[in-house]
Amino acid sequence: MDFDKMGFRREKLAETPTPFEEAPRFSKAVGGPRIFLKRDDATGLALGGNKARKLELLTGEALELGVDTVITCGGPQSNHARMTAAAARKLGLQPILVLDGDDPGKREGNLLLDHLLGAEIIFSGSRSSGDLLDEVKDEVIARGGKPYVIPLGGSSPVGALAYIECVEEIVAQCRSLGVSPKTLYVASGSVGTLAGLIMGKIIFEAEFSIKGIAVSPGAEAKAERTVQLMEEAVSLLRSRVPCVDPGLQRLLDRSVEGLRELVSIDESQVGEGYAIPTEAALEAIRLLARSEGVLTDPVYTGKALAGLVKDARDGLYSEDDSVIFLHTGGVPSDFAFAEILSR
Secondary structure (H helix, E strand, C coil): CCCCCCCCCCCCCCCCCCCEEECHHHHHHHCCCEEEEEEHHHCCHHHCCCHHHHHHHHHHHHHHCCCCEEEEEECCCCHHHHHHHHHHHHCCCEEEEEECECCCCCCCCHHHHHHHCCCEEEECECCCHHHHHHHHHHHHHHCCCCEEECCHHHCCHHHHHHHHHHHHHHHHHHHHHCCCCCEEEEEECCCHHHHHHHHHHHHHCCCCEEEEEECCCCHHHHHHHHHHHHHHHHHHHHHHCCCCCHHHHHHHHCCHHHHHCCCCEECCCCCCCCCCCCHHHHHHHHHHHHHHCCCCCCCCHHHHHHHHHHHHHCCCCCCCCEEEEEECCCHHHHHHCHHHHCC
16 A cells, blocks of 8 residues: 555554464364464564554654654553554654553563653553543643644554555465465454454455454444444545545445444453453463464453464364464563463
């Protein structure tokens, strides 16, 4: 995707295209289809992850507006917060991170990296971190700063657009390997990545379906948010893109119901809640690590991987079928779950 021609400023933060590799020993371990890993954990920014793609467009917009401070929110082990802090530092901006709950005292995992990056960290206490964003923004303005607010997970219409390009890469990589995957699995929280993938599927006519594996409760609300993000992104494209190619026109012509029918979110792997590891996720993490040497985490990618493993074991695919696991990163949070992971 040529975002410059589409009217979006983009700052180069991610190493793309990311690798696309088969995981034959993992496939054998789960007795299932051929499994391919799309390695967006290898984007390179502050240990990598899917947020680097979104941040290219989000920080581009921020710099276009002439800001000096970037504010975002998330959990204490937020991958998005860590990568936003790194992107801000790389571009000469001050990062402020509003994190849920009380200060745990010790700095480990992503929170340690936030500290090393010199981010200003604010804990939200009994309130949701997202509810404090406007207050923090006003405080920055009051002291003479020029802030730009990035929502939870970078999941804004602009952020979601970045994942269109990921599908473009996958389609080309599948073609070069001569494979036709049936399904792409992805961890789904704030659903910006999911929204972008679905838009990319429409534009590039990808044959595979996209299955979001919820990492927190509320699949129905997540599905509606996914549709809303796509609607807003399409509206943004209509207002900015002067010349439309056939693929983009397919997206612009898609009805809201046509978008909604492509949204699939499975909440069978949520367990007791967000950032609470499940036994299925822990098993999936160990299986991939010990069969392929690829590391995942118990908050996001482990739960998504568990969804893939369940479907494979349930006989959803034949041995000749192919599926894709989009590895969105998150490994730094493993160090905050050392006790659980080392059991």
